[in-house]
Amino acid sequence: MKYVFLSLFLVMSALSVAAWWWQPVAENDRIELVWCSDDNPMRREQIALFNQLYPQYRLKLDPQNSTMEKVIVQCLAGVGPDVFDCYSGFQLTAFVRSGIALDSTEALLQRGVDPSAVWPCLRPLVTLDGREYGHPDNAHAPAMWFNKAIFDEAGEPYPPNDWTWTEFIEIAQRLTKRDSRGRPVRFGFIGYWDWQSALAQWGANIYTSEGTRSVLDEPKACQAVQFMQDLIYKHKVMPTPTEEAAMSGSGGWGAGAQGGGIIDLFGAGRGAMAIGGRWWLCLLRNETYSKLRLGAVELPRGPSRRVFGGGRSTLVNAKSHNIEGALCFLEYLHSQPWNDLINEQADALAPVKKYNYTEGFLYNPEHPEEDYNAVWRSALENAEPMQVSAYVNGQTVDRILVEQLDMVKANVKPATRAMRDAARKINEAIVEQLRLDPELREQYYAAVKRGARPAWDREEDAP
Amino acid sequence: MGPRRGRALRRRLSATIIAGAFLLPNFLGFVIFTFGPVVFSLAASFTNWNLMKTVPLQWVGLDNFLKLMQSPDFHRYFVNTAYLMLGLPVAIAGSLLLAVILSQPLRGVVVYRTLFYLPSFTSGVALFILWKALYNPEFGPINQVLETLFDWAGLTSVKAPTWLTSTQNPLALAVEYAGFSPDQFGLGARDAIIIMGIWTAVGGGNLLLYLAGISNIPQDLYEAAEMDGAGACSKFRHVTWPQLAPTTFFIVVMSFIGGLQGGFEQARVMTLGGPAGTTTTLSYYIYVKAFEEFQIGYASAIAWILFIIIFAVTLLNWRFGSRYVNY
Numbered sequence: 001m002k003y004v005f006l007s008l009f010l011v012m013s014a015l016s017v018a019a020w021w022w023q024p025v026a027e028n029d030r031i032e033l034v035w036c037s038d039d040n041p042m043r044r045e046q047i048a049l050f051n052q053l054y055p056q057y058r059l060k061l062d063p064q065n066s067t068m069e070k071v072i073v074q075c076l077a078g079v080g081p082d083v084f085d086c087y088s089g090f091q092l093t094a095f096v097r098s099g100i101a102l103d104s105t106e107a108l109l110q111r112g113v114d115p116s117a118v119w120p121c122l123r124p125l126v127t128l129d130g131r132e133y134g135h136p137d138n139a140h141a142p143a144m145w146f147n148k149a150i151f152d153e154a155g156e157p158y159p160p161n162d163w164t165w166t167e168f169i170e171i172a173q174r175l176t177k178r179d180s181r182g183r184p185v186r187f188g189f190i191g192y193w194d195w196q197s198a199l200a201q202w203g204a205n206i207y208t209s210e211g212t213r214s215v216l217d218e219p220k221a222c223q224a225v226q227f228m229q230d231l232i233y234k235h236k237v238m239p240t241p242t243e244e245a246a247m248s249g250s251g252g253w254g255a256g257a258q259g260g261g262i263i264d265l266f267g268a269g270r271g272a273m274a275i276g277g278r279w280w281l282c283l284l285r286n287e288t289y290s291k292l293r294l295g296a297v298e299l300p301r302g303p304s305r306r307v308f309g310g311g312r313s314t315l316v317n318a319k320s321h322n323i324e325g326a327l328c329f330l331e332y333l334h335s336q337p338w339n340d341l342i343n344e345q346a347d348a349l350a351p352v353k354k355y356n357y358t359e360g361f362l363y364n365p366e367h368p369e370e371d372y373n374a375v376w377r378s379a380l381e382n383a384e385p386m387q388v389s390a391y392v393n394g395q396t397v398d399r400i401l402v403e404q405l406d407m408v409k410a411n412v413k414p415a416t417r418a419m420r421d422a423a424r425k426i427n428e429a430i431v432e433q434l435r436l437d438p439e440l441r442e443q444y445y446a447a448v449k450r451g452a453r454p455a456w457d458r459e460e461d462a463p
Numbered sequence: 464m465g466p467r468r469g470r471a472l473r474r475r476l477s478a479t480i481i482a483g484a485f486l487l488p489n490f491l492g493f494v495i496f497t498f499g500p501v502v503f504s505l506a507a508s509f510t511n512w513n514l515m516k517t518v519p520l521q522w523v524g525l526d527n528f529l530k531l532m533q534s535p536d537f538h539r540y541f542v543n544t545a546y547l548m549l550g551l552p553v554a555i556a557g558s559l560l561l562a563v564i565l566s567q568p569l570r571g572v573v574v575y576r577t578l579f580y581l582p583s584f585t586s587g588v589a590l591f592i593l594w595k596a597l598y599n600p601e602f603g604p605i606n607q608v609l610e611t612l613f614d615w616a617g618l619t620s621v622k623a624p625t626w627l628t629s630t631q632n633p634l635a636l637a638v639e640y641a642g643f644s645p646d647q648f649g650l651g652a653r654d655a656i657i658i659m660g661i662w663t664a665v666g667g668g669n670l671l672l673y674l675a676g677i678s679n680i681p682q683d684l685y686e687a688a689e690m691d692g693a694g695a696c697s698k699f700r701h702v703t704w705p706q707l708a709p710t711t712f713f714i715v716v717m718s719f720i721g722g723l724q725g726g727f728e729q730a731r732v733m734t735l736g737g738p739a740g741t742t743t744t745l746s747y748y749i750y751v752k753a754f755e756e757f758q759i760g761y762a763s764a765i766a767w768i769l770f771i772i773i774f775a776v777t778l779l780n781w782r783f784g785s786r787y788v789n790y
Contacts (some may be wrong), residue, residue: 002481069754072514094757099516183601241738242625246601395755399740406739407638412630412646421639439517 030058033325035314036071036084039063042282042347049341050332057325068094075100075317082320083329086134086313088386089124090394095315096128102316105132107327113334118351121309121383134315135333136351138342140277141309141379142197144168144300148293150175150186150272159273161297161375165201165227168273168300172237175272184247188237190271191262193409197275198224200384201302206397206426210452211389212444213430217423224302226415229408241410267292275299278376281346285367296372298379309383311348349376356380391444391455392430400425427455434463507763514757527764536740536748537765538641541772543653544744546636548722550657550664555714557665562673563703576674579666591732594659598626624650627734630741638739652742656729669714676710677703708788716780723773745769 037043043061050059062081065074068091074080080100086092095101108115115123115132122136144159151158154175159168172188179185199206202224205215215221231238239247247270266274267289284292299307314333316326332338339350343361350356362373388394404422407413434441434455441463448454456462511523531537565576582590597603606623613621624631630638631649638647684702693701726744730736736743736751743751745765753762 005485069757072757073754076514094515097515097517098757241628242600245625245628246599393756395751399751399755402735402737403639403740406737407630410628410630410738412638412739436511436513437515437518 029056031056031322031325033057033059033083033322033329034062034081035059035329036062036066036081037314038066038085040282042345045345046338046341046347049337050329053332053335053337054325054328057322057328059329071095072098072100075319078319080317080319082322082326083314083316085137086125086315088310088394089388090397092125092128092133092313092315093388093390094394096133100318101133102318102320102323102326103131103133104316104327104330108132108135108330111327111331113331117334117353119309119311119349119353119380119383121380121385122311122313122351124385124388125311125313126315134313135330136311136313137333138279138348139309139311139351139380140279140348141307141376141383142194142275142277143296143298143375143379144273145191145266145276145280146273146295146297147266147269147271148295149291150269151295154272158295159297159300161378163297163300165300165302169231169235169237172231172273173235176237184239184243186269187239187243187271189231189273190239190266191274191276193228193232193238193405194275195225195228195405196308196386197299198228198302200306200308201299201304202227203302203304203306206387207389208453210447210450211387211391212447212452213455214389214423214426216426217420220303222416222419225405225408225419229411229415232409233411241406277348278346278373279348281370285346293369294372296375298375305382307379307383308386309380310386311351313351346370349380389430391440392426392433396429397426400429430455431461431463504763504766507760508767510760512758512760512763514759523760527761528768530761531764531768535640537745537768539639539740540743540745540748542636542641543741544723544726544746546632546634546653547657547660547726547742547744548719550661551715551718551722554661554664555669555711555718557661558667558669558714559673559707559711561665562670562677563699565670566674566677576670579670581666582663583667587728588732590659590663591729594655595627595733598655600625600628624654626650626655627652628738630739632741638741652734652738656726656733656742659729660725664718669718672710672714673707676707680706712780712784712788715784716777719776719780720773723769723776 035047039061043063047059047061051057065071065081066085071080071084072094075084076098086095086101092101113135115127115135118126118136119139121141122139125136126132126134146159148158156171156174159171168189175186175188176184177186199221202220204218204221204224206221207214232240247265262274263276263280263283265271266276266280267284269292283289284294314330316323316330320326334352336355339352339355340360342348342350343355344364344366350361355361356377361377364370364373389397400422404413404418404425408415408418434444444454454462508527509522509524511518511521511526561579565572565579569575597605600606600623603626605626609623613619613623629649629651631647631651632653633648633650635643635645635648637644680703684706685698688698688702724746726742727746727750730742730744730747731750734742736747746769749762749765749769752758752765
């Protein structure tokens with residue numbers, strides 16, 4: 001028996017040596033850089049351009065580990081990527097506080113990168129306490145897509161840029177179509193249940209300006225979420241969660257990581273209008289939708305004209321073995337070739353503001369039908385950063401909000417009660433976080449001293 | 464010491480060293496990747512360990528456990544976990560029934576056995592995506608059949624369940640707290656997961672165990688029963704069932720352990736723990752707390768509470784279940 005084991009051991013050893021011998025050889029004159037981001041055809045072109053402009057490096061994509069938790073765990077374990085994506089101010093805080101995001105303030109200045117040249121709503125994606133940790137990749141603010149064919153078929157004039165939510169509801173009701181059994185054939189409005197846009201338009205906030213307390217229980221916020229619930233159940237211009245699931249092939253929204261399901265449904269004419277971003281074109285330019293005639297206008301006006309904007313940024317792993325190469329990548333994100341490529345690909349808008357004020361951006365000769373690029377730029381001009389609080393874990397807040405909003409969306413809980421419960425739970429989470437983190441507690445009390453509203457109502461609940 | 468005894472001793476020593484050498488990789492793997500992390504997580508559960516570097520690591524004693532006991536979320540997710548286990552008896556009974564049928568001398572029985580075992584070696588994620596499509600409220604085959612049946616029975620006002628998007632359940636468990644709420648009566652996401660679990664489990668490992676158990680029952684017991692005039696039901700009740708008691712006991716113990724640890728993949732792929740947290744189980748909650756909210760200490764405490772629950776349930780099973788094992 002032992003000879004069998006010995007032989008097996010020798011065979012395995014020989015195979016290991018063979019595998020090592022024939023492994024793909026790295027191009028020894030090029031330094032390898034790893035970028036954790038999602039995979040799509042746009043990314044390939046973006047990587048190819050970097051590799052062409054910086055021939056000393058070979059940038060590789062790692063799409064399997066791009067979620068925040070994986071990046072943090074891998075970087076802390078010393079096997080993280082060189083550069084990685086960041087999608088919100090909360091994520092930036094988490095990356096910085098876990099010690100994995102490199103403070104690149106001075107390095108960026110030395111390379112001639114001007115952080116103030118990017119869209120203002122992108123600043124929270126890269127700046128924390130006055131320090132720079134990366135560079136934005138693209139910029140996004142929502143506007144309203146509409147399907148021209150559906151409007152033409154219904155004899156409905158295209159929506160104007162200056163319209164109200166009341167007008168929007170009337171149009172959406174006229175364009176909603178059901179079959180004889182009452183099943184939806186087409187909705188006037190489809191897409192994300194974008195309660196945050198409603199919040200912005202109603203002049204409401206998730207937190208106080210200092211982020212010390214959740215104010216989702218204030219009347220404006222409740223009215224905004226109630227409006228979103230009414231779109232489904234009162235005005236019936238938007239699908240219920242059940243109808244959403246029914247319309248989506250895989251049984252729910254967001255078949256793709258970034259809501260590809262919704263875009264596909266909109267592209268297939270299941271909705272006349274949808275709130276979305278310019279980046280939808282990455283999918284809608286596809287041959288499948290060649291007959292789709294699109295238009296875009298600004299969001300209808302609510303009591304306020306605010307919208308929340310955002311995007312994606314790239315940060316540098318502080319433990320990277322190729323800091324120099326990673327900084328080159330940030331420099332690349334600030335350069336004209338990158339910004340022009342983003343606008344050309346329609347992967348949202350270029351992060352550096354000035355590159356969006358060109359003729360090439362407004363009229364792409366390869367896509368002359370896209371006559372609405374000024375809409376996205378205008379939306380970004382009015383965009384404010386997404387609200388985050390430095391005093392609470394954004395994922396905890398997400399969990400609380402998803403649970404409460406699920407109930408509002410399914411009509412099992414009124415918006416006012418859900419928002420009151422959400423605010424209470426978020427405020428409890430803030431207090432809990434302050435109990436854990438003395439440094440944060442110190443900052444928090446300093447803010448309260450300056451007049452910020454604390455998360456607690458009774459002094460005995462203070463951490 | 465005689466030369467013969469010395470040689471025997473050397474041979475035994477050499478055999479021990481060889482055995483040890485073969486065991487060593489596995490043993491090292493166990494120590495490094497299982498035993499070590501288990502001990503480490505026990506220690507972590509008594510700390511406030513957080514992946515945020517601004518939170519200094521501190522020994523917090525039983526704080527995590529006390530907080531957990533008072534947490535409404537923990538109670539809700541425990542109820543979810545227990546609720547999803549309601550399908551276990553049906554799955555076990557289904558496996559037994561199927562094993563009895565497949566142990567008959569049928570033509571093509573090997574093909575049947577393979578077909579029933581198929582779900583067990585199909586990728587879980589693929590199965591979950593398939594079931595998501597089956598549960599489509601309007602166009603899924605399940606609701607199509609139900610609606611046809613309702614129409615046929617003249618129940619036009621009865622609507623088919625909306626499955627993965629519904630918070631309802633036949634026990635009318637409330638959504639936001641561990642209690643009851645009459646408006647939650649119906650079928651929903653949790654039931655959808657239970658039904659899928661039964662389908663997967665009936666033809667799975669339990670079926671193989673029962674088939675093996677049945678093949679080990681001595682034929683002379685059946686012959687003796689036949690001579691006493693026993694019919695098929697009597698033979699099952701007085702021969703098969705008692706002879707399978709050890710197998711059933713093993714399956715029950717393992718199913719309880721699996722059930723308490725389960726629900727992660729389904730939640731991650733099919734529902735993300737929703738709607739409104741109704742499919743979040745303790746194992747998914749551990750993941751959320753540790754890797755999304757970075758509270759490793761707290762998540763370790765949940766894991767250890769889960770271990771204590773599993774241990775207690777297994778002890779109860781041994782204490783009371785083993786009474787029915789007659790040999």
